[in-house]
Amino acid sequence: MASTCPFETKNTMKATSISDNEWDKIIPISPQLKSVKYGNNRQLILMSYISFYHLIAVGLFASLFLPTIITGVLSLIFLIYPLVKQILRCYNYLPTPYEKEVIRTTVTARCDGDFVVFLIGSRPNGPNPLATSFKNVGTAFQSMVAELEADPTLGYMGGDMYVGMNPRKSSFLHVQYWRSYEALQKWTHTRLSLHVKVMMDYRKKEQYEGTYGIWHETYKVRDGEYETIYGNMPPIGLALATQAVEDTKLNNGPGRMERRKKEKEVENNMNTSTK
Template identity: 35%
Template sequence: MFAKPIPGRTTAAREGDAVVLLIGMRINHFWAVHQWLPVMLSMFRMLGELARDPDRGLMGRVLLTASPRTYYVVQYWESKEKLYAYASAVGLLHHKVWGIVNRKERSGRVRGHVGLWHEAYVAPEGSYESIYFDMPEFGLGAANGVVPVERRGRYAKDRFAHRSGSATP
């Protein structure tokens, strides 16, 4: 099922800081399926775990590929505190998976078949803006909903200047 585009220009309805996590993997050796497939499947399992409990703070995500070898997820979080809490929650999948990765690394059983990476960003309010033209909700807009662009400003400089609770331009 494909989402219908929203006609015209919209912008993300986010209020406050935006927390973005880019997390992914690179397949270094395609033939080592037994090494990289469990990594890929664990990411899908973690996304499922987070989808079943929205109070954990994951508001939205986009699955992307940078190349035939590199796959990643852009995640939008309510706060860095909720992101940290999920990453370190002892009974949840992320903690378990990182335990396995760390044990393999310490034992020397990591052979470079798959690379792992993440980057996390906290963009303070006034340090991000968005525009979507004839698009379904996507990215930050899908995580937070969208509003007509005129509510935040037709120009990027106006959208950057928007503050929670401020008067509509």
């Protein structure tokens, strides 16, 4: 089976099939964007505990110990600096953050063959944001992703990390795309993998103390049984993990769903005619 997954081929410009509507025009994606470390903030864990009330309180408390003139100057700086930057961006004197990564057209994702979507999340259950156990699981998680990104043969195609806004649910979520369910299972159960070591530590202590919660869901997606659309967006989701191709027909969900099916029929007919 031909593969169009850059984490396997390391070639985002190669198309292997024939179809319509710019299906073979692969849009190159910066390798930097494919790393989960891109834009990752190591202090995200504190966001689960810090509110606007904390920030206001810190500012008011600091003003009690600073001369009035210094408090006034600092207030103006923190007010004027972001305001001026925003005005300059409106008049194109400054670039919008990450503007260069935006694909200025409508695209869809292309991944030949079955794949797996794996969701994994975590949240702190205790009152201490600096609890050693929760910091350890964060470090272990980053190490596991680094291991996966360093070895394309493991079957991990890519993913991205998100921060939840509902404190009742998961605080952090990582969406992962895998070449197959077998590859995912093989890595998670390999005796010397980081995942096995993390789970052993979890079962020894955290499973019973519950300092943090952890969850995951796995979905098998059959070849062609998915549909994606991205309009004026940076590479994201399945398109980031595999390949992005142009698709200017916005209201064409059924067409995108059927395109891979038609493509496979063409491939099968070509294979049959050559025998």
